[in-house]
Amino acid sequence: MPQLRGGGEEDLGASDELISFKDEGEEKVQENSFTERDLADLKSSLVNESEAPAMPEAVRRVQDVQRVYQEKLADHMEDGIKHHEEPMYKGSGYSSYPFLMLSDPYLSNGSMSTLSSKVPVVQPSHGVHPLTPLIPYNNEPFSSHSPHLPADLNQKQGAHRPPQTPDIPAFYPIPPGGVGQISPSMGWFTHPLMLGSGVHTTGIPHPAIVPHSGNKDMECYDRGMKPHLEPKREKEPKKPTIKKPLNAFMLYMKEMRAKVIAECTLKESAAINQILGRRWHALSREEQAKYYELARKERQLHMQLYPGWSARDNYVSNKGKKKRRSREKHQDSSSGGKRSAFGTYKEKDTVAAQFLPMEVL
DNA sequence: ATCCCTTTGAAGCTA
């Protein structure tokens, strides 16, 4: 697989290969039929986020700005991504997640266009857009006169830049008139963690930066559970954790989760993820390629934002200790690391299995 | 309150 840490070569995951799955075609047919037929039967109530209660005025304003940038999307989206279907780039009820995309600094021309001209803003799904973790969320608009705002994209300074270094935000194209990306449904407005440790060294709040108090704290952060984190935040030293960029499948899950939930009565993530895993396999190579490309861009963006960051930073070796669950349950040790969804499914005893036709299990 | 489950992919670790 492409490596990003190889010194910033041109590849950088561009070769995100698509994994070919045997019987993909057949699987796809089954999957689609499953989706439309079986899940439809299970549908009891649609989760229609577009019908959410009246949004705050601040959100509405943000979305107005987003709309403007969305119009530019078509001009900036490239290749397959440009033609991505609705869920990710069009409203479709996911109107609150703009999406900033940088030009590829590793393109052969080595150029990175100016931010203002390379800022597709899309409005993806329910949760967060693929790139949202890398997008500032705070309620405070990034005004065009912000000192953080772009100036020179080429001013990379390495991993340990002092706070208020003005270069990093340059990698986050912020629309003039400024709009941090906001997720009303997730309640990221003036999130306490934002004000606390969830702040990039530049001072820009960043959802990828979370208090280093374990994943559960991250969860709370992610789910916008603001109030009861207060006491904890006071006690714990603020050691921000920069989270990993999402891979293609994670991006896909984020986009499609709400849809799947809406299509069935399932709510358990484990079951939903099983379905999403199957749908992922059912995607065409072209469709998957879109997500690989998004993931690649996200990795690039992440790398630019946090040049010194490594997945190692969040890596906890369990050698000799027991922190997380054993993986043998759902990881086929004989697969040599390359897991097969079909090999990891428990047979017929999962929640999803109750809703899936036997042939797809 | 915390961990598990469940998925795939990226990246780290170990032998």
Added chain:
DNA sequence: TAGCTTCAAAGGGAT
């Protein structure tokens, strides 16, 4: 280098 492990998201369920 191969093979394994961890983490990324999500949120209901289990402990």
